[in-house]
Amino acid sequence: MTDSEKGARRAPRKRERLAAAAARVLHEQGVEKTTLADIAREADVPVGNVYYYFKTKNDLVEAAIDTHAQNLSEAIAALDALPTPGERLKALITGWVEQRDTTVRFGCPTGTLASELDKRSDGLDTTVAAVMRVLIDWAERQFAELGRSDARELAVALIAAYQGISVLTNTLRDPEVMTTEGRRLERWIDSLA
Template identity: 35%
Template sequence: MKKGKANREAIVAAAASLFWQNGFASTSLADVGSDAGVPAGNLFYYFRTKADLAQAVADVFVMETHAMLEEIAAEETDPRKRLVALVARLSRSQRSRVAYGCPIALCVRDFRITAPQASERAAESFTILIAFMARELGRAGLRPSLALAQARAALAEWQGGMMLAHAMKDATVLAESFRRLERLLAS
């Protein structure tokens, strides 16, 4: 990998982590450069503004969501097994979600004022997840309107579980939410 591409990826990864852990407003470009091992002055070569960096982080969320769902679709053909696999994938990050909340939801909120396009782009990850769940629920026999409503309820369960678990610093809350999510998607 070329050094420029490696630096850009390191900057975006550092920004995503710092935005998640410290918040967008509290993270300076100097913080990102330091964390990425790139001099702060060189950041402007890759990203002219903090909003441009937010857009790159949002793009990564969308790409990672697509990649996860493509992997699940490649591994499983049965719609119910795909939904079970999705819940299993989402539950892998319970510890960090309890500690910091959902990185996508936080960026959607934090980017909204100063980087609204990045906020909208990050929110696409949720739209993609809902569409995947609705499609698989439909393939499992639910009417399209019910499949969509159930998919939205599933995402709300997951997000609400993360938010409450983070607020209470209680992993049990999120584990219970994943059990409800499994039941919701299995019905």
């Protein structure tokens, strides 16, 4: 293997590390407070190397959004392995509840990023909206499989409920808000079947 081939193998891993670090740091600190140095430190990459992979901070924010999209895709694939739409929807809720301690500290990773990016005029708001739309579309398919003619409305209601619960859990710094509301959403799913 030549040195350039070795470098090519390392490059994607470093880029992926930077993107994953960007997703974490942006979630914890927000876009405006986060510096490229913060992300480089989290990824254990010299700050000068960041510019090799990402020319601007917006490029890193977009990479973080892509990381959220990839994480969502993996979660959906795992959920789709469950046998019924009701089980898949309730497993989604369980996953949210399991993340309640992180939500207490930082809110929903995608939701908080979407709220922050909505205040800017650089187009990244539509990029993150596409990730949110993937989750809504997936939930709609689950409700449709339950035989619901109002599947889209139910999907929006479910995702809106989660986003609201995330805001309250974070604002009140109370993980029990997520736990209690998660159980309520599970009962709601059961009532729709």
